[in-house]
Amino acid sequence: xxxxxxxxxxxxxxxxxxxxxxxxxxxxxxxxxxxxxxxxxxxxxxxxxxxxxxxxxxxxxxxxxxxxxxxxxxxxxxxxxxxxxxxxxxxxxxxxxxxxxxxxxxxxxxxxxxxxxxxxxxxxxxxxxxxxxxxxxxxxxxxxxxxxxxxxxxxxxxxxxxxxxxxxxxxxxxxxxxxxxxxxxxxxxxxxxxxxxxxxxxxxxxxxxxxxxxxxxxxxxxxxxxxxxxxxxxxxxxxxxxxxxxxxxxxxxxxxxxxxxxxxxxxxxxxxxxxxxxxxxxxxxxxxxxxx
Numbered sequence: 143x144x145x146x147x148x149x150x151x152x153x154x155x156x157x158x159x160x161x162x163x164x165x166x167x168x169x170x171x172x173x174x175x176x177x178x179x180x181x182x183x184x185x186x187x188x189x190x191x192x193x194x195x196x197x198x199x200x201x202x203x204x205x206x207x208x209x210x211x212x213x214x215x216x217x218x219x220x221x222x223x224x225x226x227x228x229x230x231x232x233x234x235x236x237x238x239x240x241x242x243x244x245x246x247x248x249x250x251x252x253x254x255x256x257x258x259x260x261x262x263x264x265x266x267x268x269x270x271x272x273x274x275x276x277x278x279x280x281x282x283x284x285x286x287x288x289x290x291x292x293x294x295x296x297x298x299x300x301x302x303x304x305x306x307x308x309x310x311x312x313x314x315x316x317x318x319x320x321x322x323x324x325x326x327x328x329x330x331x332x333x334x335x336x337x338x339x340x341x342x343x344x345x346x347x348x349x350x351x352x353x354x355x356x357x358x359x360x361x362x363x364x365x366x367x368x369x370x371x372x373x374x375x376x377x378x379x380x381x382x383x384x385x386x387x388x389x390x391x392x393x394x395x396x397x398x399x400x401x402x403x404x405x406x407x408x409x410x411x412x413x414x415x416x417x418x419x420x421x422x423x424x425x426x427x428x429x430x431x432x433x434x
Contacts, residue, residue, distance in 0.1 A: 157217075157244055157265050158310035158347050159360070160298025163209035164433070170206045171404075171429025175199075179412075179419030182281075185373035186416060195229030197281055197419060201239075205429065213248040220272070223284040232282050238273035239285045258301040265294040265312070278321045280380035281419070287382070288319040288340055300353070307350040316340035319382065328381045329372025338383050341370030349392075356398040364390050374417050388415035394425070402431040 163169055180196040181188060203221035210216060224236035244267035253259025270289045277287030294312030321336045328338075349362030371385035394408030408425040412418065 157246065157267060157294055158296055158308065158312070158362075159349065160261055160263065160296065160300060160306060160308045162213070162246060162248060162263075163207045163215040163217075164431075165209045165212050166434040167209045168206075168432045168434070169208070169429055170204070170432075171427055173201075173203045173205055173425060173427035175201045175203070175423060175425045177421050177423040179421035182419040183415050183417055184376065188420070193230035193232065194227045194281065196227075198226045198228070199284075200224055205427070215246045217244045217246065218242060225282045225284060227282060232279075235275065235279065235282045235284050237275045237284060239275070240269045240271050240273075240290075242267060242269040244268075253300070254302075256302065258299055261298045261300075263296040263298065265292075265296065267292045267294070276322065277319055277382045278323070280382060280384075283382070286316070286319060286340065289317040291315045294345075304352045304354050305350065306353055307348070309348045310346070312345045314343040314345070316342055321382075326381070327375075328383060339370075340383055341368050341385070343368055358396040359394070360396075361393045362391070364392065366390075380417060384417045386415075386417050388418045389413045392423075402433070404429045404431070 176198070177200070178196055178198040181190050201221045201223040203219050205217070205219045207215055207217040219242045221239045222237070223239045224234060226234045244265060246263055246265045249262045249264050251259060251261040253261070268289070268291045271285060271287050273284070275284050275287065277283050277285060292312050292314040294310060296308055296310040298306070298308045300306045318340055319338050321338060324336050325332065325334050326338065327333070344367045345364065347362055347364040349360050351358065351360035365388075367387050368385045371383045372381075374380050374384055390410055390412050392408060392410035394406060396404060396406035398404050406427050410423040412420050
């Protein structure tokens with residue numbers, strides 16, 4: 143998105159990896175993300191904007207999880223987000239964004255075997271806004287203000303040496319939202335209502351890397367494609383239901399410390415997009431595991 147509401151994981155399990163929380167293990171932690179851009183795509187036109195300058199989005203998120211069984215993990219996240227434009231008169235926004243719950247289930251596994259382990263995971267997630275924020279002030283808005291539900295399938299391979307590879311595809315259903323006004327214009331049409339139909343989203347990713355003892359070094363390439371929505375009008379502000387597509391490259395390093403602690407750092411960059419900022423993101427995180 144133009145506001146670049148990133149939730150990339152620095153030290154926690156993610157929805158598209160091949161990991162599960164061990165059975166009867168409770169994890170909790172905090173992640174920090176810093177995302178900024180000074181160029182964005184207005185439709186397919188890449189440009190700068192003196193009324194924005196550099197758009198910076200920061201977030202601090204609580205992350206938690208529990209290993210219910212050897213095949214099922216539950217996860218939750220809650221971020222606090224704040225945005226800032228370095229130029230112009232647009233004022234900053236901040237607040238709690240959306241509470242997300244997810245369940246990851248291992249459908250099957252072939253391992254361990256002499257050549258490695260192949261596994262398949264099914265993930266279901268739901269998110270709803272809990273903060274009283276407006277979605278009608280992009281690119282400073284901290285979220286879309288609507289509920290979401292998603293399903294994801296992930297294929298994972300862990301070699302008997304040090305490398306791994308995962309491929310994942312997810313579909314997100316987005317609920318309609320309501321604005322604090324009775325009309326709006328988007329995609330070449332005037333709507334005399336405060337209800338906005340939000341397009342659904344398709345996401346694909348592939349990540350690979352090395353797992354060396356307490357170290358894990360992942361690199362990922364992710365694509366997001368919005369299934370509908372219009373482009374930003376020339377010289378206009380973005381709108382919440384605009385098509386927001388991108389391809390992003392991410393990398394990270396995670397390390398398990400003594401006493402059940404884990405620390406991680408990551409970085410990502412948007413390579414190409416449509417109605418989004420060409421952002422660079424830095425993340426860091428710390429998590430703690432409690433075994434019952």
